[in-house]
Amino acid sequence: MPRQRFMRSTHLLLNKVQTAYDVVIRAIPGSEMDLVYVSSIVDVTRLEERLLRPLLERPPKANHHLLSWARKTIQIGEVDFTESHDEAVKKLLDGHAILCVRGGYVIANVQGAQRRVPEEPAAEMSLRGPRDGFTESLDTNISLIRTRLRDAQVVFRTFEFGTRTKTKVLLIYIEDLANPNIVKEAVQRLQAVQLDGLLESGNLEQWIEDNPWSPYPQIQSTERPDKTVSALLEGRLAILVDGSPFALLIPSVMISFFQTSDDYSQRWIPGSVIRTVRSFALVLSIFSPSLYIAFTMYNPELIPANLLIQLAATREGIPLPIVFEAMFMEFMVELVREAGNRMPQQMGQSFTVVGGLVLGDIAVRAGIVSPMMVVVVGLTALGAFAIPNYEAAFVTRMIRFPMLMVTSLFGVVGTLWFTLIVFAHLSSLKSFGVPYLTPFAQAAYPDWLDTFWRAPAQRSILRPATYWSLNSWARRRRMARRRR
Amino acid sequence: MGTSSAHGEKEKIKRQTMLKQRNRNVLAILTFELTIGPATFEWIPIWLRHVHTAIWVPILLYVGIGVVLIWLLTEVTFRDNRLDTRLLTAFDGVFHRRWLRWVVHGTLLITSVVYGSMVLRISMNLIKYIALPSTPMISIACLAMLIPVQLFRGGLDSVLRYEITLFWPTTVIGVLMLLLCFEVSDMSNLLPLWPVSWSDIIDLLPQWIYLCWGVLLLTMYLPIFRSAGADKRSVLWMAILGFLGAVLLQTLNVFVVLADFGAYEGASLNWPVFEAIRIQHYGRWTVLFLLPVLTAVSSAINLSTYAAYRLVAYYLRSRTALATIGLCSVVVLLSLRPPSMRTVLSAYVAVIDAATVFLGALLTVIALTMAFRGRVS
Structure with missing residues (x-):
């Protein structure tokens, strides 16, 4: 297809993308509009059914307001408009379809990169627990957490790392359980990360850990969504990296590395x-x-x-x-x-x-x-x-x-x-400020019930204070004492 | 204003949520460790030599003195209602003249270093006797001092974490091994319980003084717990609880020595508790008993050297690695300098006794003054 027939905005967009191997450009007949997408990372069926067909059937007229027309016509939930070329390129490389129009871009989310289905984690097998594990897809991993944690207080904070890879990273915590000081510390450390490319959570772990000279791991990694949710319920934070099947759990103490999901099942x-x-x-x-x-x-x-x-x-x-x-x-x-x-x-x-x-x-x-x-x-x-x-x-x-x-x-x-x-x-x-030998080092005896041994479930209903949760027994006790 | 109130709110949440390192349980364990010292019990033969099987009487008197000292220390530490986090020792709030504080600080600094050196030397002698007869002392000393060098970088909280984490496992192992010693014991060795001569008990007075130094080291640590928000009542009771726990363990050791050897044989041994362990199971467990003892040794060295380090860091206005290395070097040198254990026990113990008497007397005078002014609750 000769290039000169495309819109000016299309040319501007394509000038920013170096490779065109899997970049598809399609002019929409009967309108001043081009559709651009990267075929390898979009859901082609969804694109054709929900985007292309409505576009061909009901192209915009001159008097249409573009964004409202797009939202009415395109049968996709996430539709947006931008005038920024950089923003459009970013979204294009993130699996969105871009409609190049006069004066800007309409962006529709048709992400659909090839991902494997959740399987049982190879390194963390369970005899009685759930059999699914995280995959490399951030969306799949979020859904694995969401289906287990239907709490409105769950916070997903998004970060982007890698000047070139633009990897999405999620910091997850439960607002009324996680300690705000630890959340703040985690956010500060994440914001301080400067990377060219982030491909794996292990790489991020090394950037945000407390003591890089220690041989001991200071952040726990897991492939298990149930373990991640259990950690969130204890007031800990989880970090998910797009492209990595490992969640990072912070803060981590020594004993947490020796506990498994099976212990609780x-x-x-x-x-x-x-x-x-x-x-x-x-x-x-x-x-x-x-x-x-x-x-x-x-x-x-x-x-x-x-x-x-x-x-x-x-x-x-x-x-x-x-x-x-x-x-x-x-x-x-x-x-x-x-x-x-x-x-x-x-x-x-x-x-x-x-x-x-x-x-x-x-x-x-x-x-x-x-x-x-x-x-x-x-x-x-x-x-x-x-x-x-x-x-x-x-x-x-x-x-x-x-x-x-x-x-x-x-x-x-x-x-x-x-x-x-x-x-x-x-x-x-x-x-993340929590001593590694907690709860032994503080002689916090209620938390010892879940360390080298496990108390009966009825005895361990108290939320541990090990991770400084807002709802831990220690805080509740202190507040009750103060009220008295 | 907004920023400072937000900061205050965060601090409040932090205080409410974090597991406090300086809490009541930790104070009890700390007092236990300070009282028990290196747990080598080198004083048992001397006590037995003086009072034989009536050793219970001085132990009871020692308990009384210890409890009174803790009570006085708590009173002096909590003398003012104002919370001054800069207090280095329990005496600082009392002495408003700088030179008086210097005298107390100097006494504490010198005695803490000497005590640390003495403990190190005693442990080196013990290790050479039990396990490594031909290993140079300097290598053992350097290996031992790697622990405080690491811990002091993390401040007092690191020292406390180390002490508290190791406390229960080593205490349980130590007590179990001591209980095993009753396998070949003879309970009739414990009799008679009543002293034959009370003058012997009085003669033993200097030995009590030696044991009281551990309790007096609380002078350095109680203000820290006060500034962490501990209340007077819980500080007093937890410190007494820790002290009584330590005395109980000391009594168990005395009991083992008496039951296994009797007063006369026990008085003639250098390390009677180790010998009691050695005579069980063909002498297999002696080396394993080093686990609780070496932990106690390292605790005693850490706590006394850290007390000195706090004082040095206060005057140097910074926690420098130089201060840590300097102090550890002095402790090593002082531990290696004396040619024999006899010199250590005569010279170093004299320094410790003198400091204990001085600080104990000071404490009593202050408490009496406070009582006359009606400030003791």
Whole structure:
């Protein structure tokens, strides 16, 4: 179609768009009007049925007011008018159809980029909870939240990041539950972000976290809408990024990384037992290689005599010092895990299992490591797998290496001092002003009912004060005291 | 005006919603930690040597002295109705002359540093005895001081968070391990309960003074809780609760030593509580008992060094990393300087005793003055 036949506004619009591969321009016969859209990100059926057909049947006449004509004719809810070329380009690239008219643009929302349907999150499986997870579509994610949270107090604040990607970001909270100071802090941090492109929520997380030098995650991410809604009900805030299936939950405290949706779907006894098992898994994962080294190198008297003799027998002929043996095995486990992650999903799992077994067996047969070390490292890996959050599990695995080194120098004392140093670090960490070790650090006993264990549902009806909610038990108690 | 009222509203919401770090429960735990000190219980043999099985009597007297000290401290801290957040110590509101404040601050600063050094040295000796006989002391000292270096950057709240988070797990483990010690105990070792000679009890007076320093360190911390909005009544009761909890644990330790060894054997041991743990289960648990003890040691070092740090930061007008590193270096040097534990226990304890007597006397005089003026409620 020759260009000179289009409207001047169309030319101005097209001059701003560099690529025209999927940009469709169509002149509307019988009117001074062109329709422009990007075919790859619009819902073509909707465009044809609701926009193009009415346009062809009832084109505007000279005496028509454009916006009111468009709102009457176009069978689409979101219709607007702008004179700004930049605004029109922005909307065009956002999946809107642009009607180029004399003196401006009529914009109709016909967004419809290809998106996958909600599936069960791969990293956060649930035995009894809901099976749907967030997708890359912001609209789908909002609908997943909306269908669970029919509260008029829910606030969705929109931000746009990336000078080039123009990624939409939503800050979600419940007005009468979320702490206004935390909301203000979150808004300030989001406004301070300066990015060329934002493709993933993980990238945003690094911009807004409190302490970028800490290995510990200070913002929780989740793929589960039910978990997100549960967090909103606790007075927390959620951030959704267009194109990312992960919601960011703020503020986050250490214990929140070790809780799952399943804990709440089950009755309180199994829920508490599972949490206790998870806590043991955490301890096992962090301490087992260090304590094994400490006990065998420095304090063999702590091991029963029979077991000690067995251990000595299995270590016979091993050329490496026990510290290097542990380091070597831990490194191998990390290597196998990383390789498994990078391989196609079908192969990855079998590779991890087979690789681990074969390598462990060969290392023992070759006399590089002792069988007991394989058991210890296996337990460590299992413990790390039981931690529900990936970032928390990763830190747990990484913290073992410096702990191994300190233990090799100072024995059990080294392990203990290193643990205390880690606690000192955690004590100084905060997430959006909320201390990381809340509620333990404030001895806020009512909130302990939902930490390493779970109280019966009837006992935990109080909204936690951990996240400084406006409706927490702490505030209600203070206000009641004041009234008295 | 509008902006300031909006700001005031936000502050009000913040105060109402946030979990206060400086609350009553925290004060109780803090008092417990200050009273229990390093939890190495090196004083038990000396007490046993003086009063044998009648150790309950000085413990009861010590409880009385401790409660009175806490009561006096609370009275002095809450002396004025005006809330002055700049108060550094409980005495600051009383002394209007600057030089008097300097004397108190100087005493507290020196004694806190000396106390921190003594605790560090005692813990190093204990670690060398229990676990690492040939490790250089300086490496243990440097490892230990990494904790306050990290914590002081975050201010008092970080220190409190550290103390409070570790309190329950370590206390529960410690108490359970102590209870296990009764497996091989002989309860007849506890008799006779009544003292043979009361003069022995009086001879023990200097040892009580040594234990009272922990309580007197509240001088530095009570004004902080006052400025955080705590009321006098709850401060008094929670501090007493924490103190009594600590005394209960101290009594449990004495009980274990007496029941396991008796007064004479207990008095001849350097670390009787550890020896009591060692004789159970073929000596396996001694190293594990280091967990609660090292936590208590690190708490005692943190709290005493932080008291000194607050004073230094006040005069330097800023919380500098330099002040933290300087103070920690002084603590390490003072802990390594004495050639033996005997020197530590004679020289450093003398400084602590002198400071305790001075501040205790000052407190009593102030309280009496206030009572005469009718200001004690």
